[in-house]
Amino acid sequence: xxxxxxxxxxxxxxxxxxxxxxxxxxxxxxxxxxxxxxxxxxxxxxxxxxxxxxxxxxxxxxxxxxxxxxxxxxxxxxxxxxxxxxxxxxxxxxxxxxxxxxxxxxxxxxxxxxxxxxxxxxxxxxxxxxxxxxxxxxxxxxxxxxxxxxxxxxxxxxxxxxxxxxxxxxxxxxxxxxxxxxxxxxxxxxxxxxxxxxxxxxxxxxxxxxxxx
Numbered sequence: 001x002x003x004x005x006x007x008x009x010x011x012x013x014x015x016x017x018x019x020x021x022x023x024x025x026x027x028x029x030x031x032x033x034x035x036x037x038x039x040x041x042x043x044x045x046x047x048x049x050x051x052x053x054x055x056x057x058x059x060x061x062x063x064x065x066x067x068x069x070x071x072x073x074x075x076x077x078x079x080x081x082x083x084x085x086x087x088x089x090x091x092x093x094x095x096x097x098x099x100x101x102x103x104x105x106x107x108x109x110x111x112x113x114x115x116x117x118x119x120x121x122x123x124x125x126x127x128x129x130x131x132x133x134x135x136x137x138x139x140x141x142x143x144x145x146x147x148x149x150x151x152x153x154x155x156x157x158x159x160x161x162x163x164x165x166x167x168x169x170x171x172x173x174x175x176x177x178x179x180x181x182x183x184x185x186x187x188x189x190x191x192x193x194x195x196x197x198x199x200x201x202x203x204x205x206x207x208x209x210x211x212x213x
Contacts, residue, residue, distance in 0.1 A: 043093055043132055047091055047151060051123055051124070053121045063098060063104045067104050068108075070109060073112065074112070075112050080116045082207075083116075084118060086204065087117050090211075091121070091122070092114055092122070092149070093149040093151060094146055094147075095129030096147075097125065101184075105191035105196070106164070107148075108196070113200045113204075129147065130143070137161070139172060146160075152212075167198070170190075
């Protein structure tokens with residue numbers, strides 16, 4: 001029959017074994033959690049923290065009339081149908097600023113199209129989204145607004161930055177030929193004429209390219 005001392009020693013050894021097992025298990029769990037966090041797509045993490053498009057629009061103050069006017073245009077039915085078909089499981093993360101002319105003349109059209117097609121859209125301010133912008137630069141190497149990220153299954157699949165391609169390449173080509181005032185005037189005239197058609201078309205094309213039909 002065991003003495004009380006022997007019983008005490010046996011209990012002590014059992015507790016020590018449990019503690020050792022616990023110490024062995026919990027660090028592994030912690031490392032696993034760190035790995036999952038590290039593997040998470042930064043754009044998906046940002047999307048989870050972003051605000052709905054409607055909230056951003058309601059809070060826009062600079063160029064407010066331009067934002068509201070452009071948001072009132074109904075999305076073209078053909079683009080809406082295409083975006084709806086390609087938009088299953090798609091999410092848009094838009095990094096923007098209300099003072100940005102390129103944003104005010106593209107983002108409202110893109111967001112209106114997304115709403116019509118049932119594609120979830122969220123917005124973050126350029127300060128919050130700086131790291132995402134830095135990772136998606138313009139052809140001449142600038143981080144810029146707007147930056148639009150397309151997500152599927154919490155993974156980035158495509159991006160669209162600053163301006164429609166036709167305007168972007170014209171602007172970069174003429175930047176050293178025209179004065180700043182004339183360059184801006186022509187750019188804004190193009191936006192007024194195009195009314196978001198190229199921006200919406202390019203977003204739809206990116207959605208179609210990344211769709212899983």
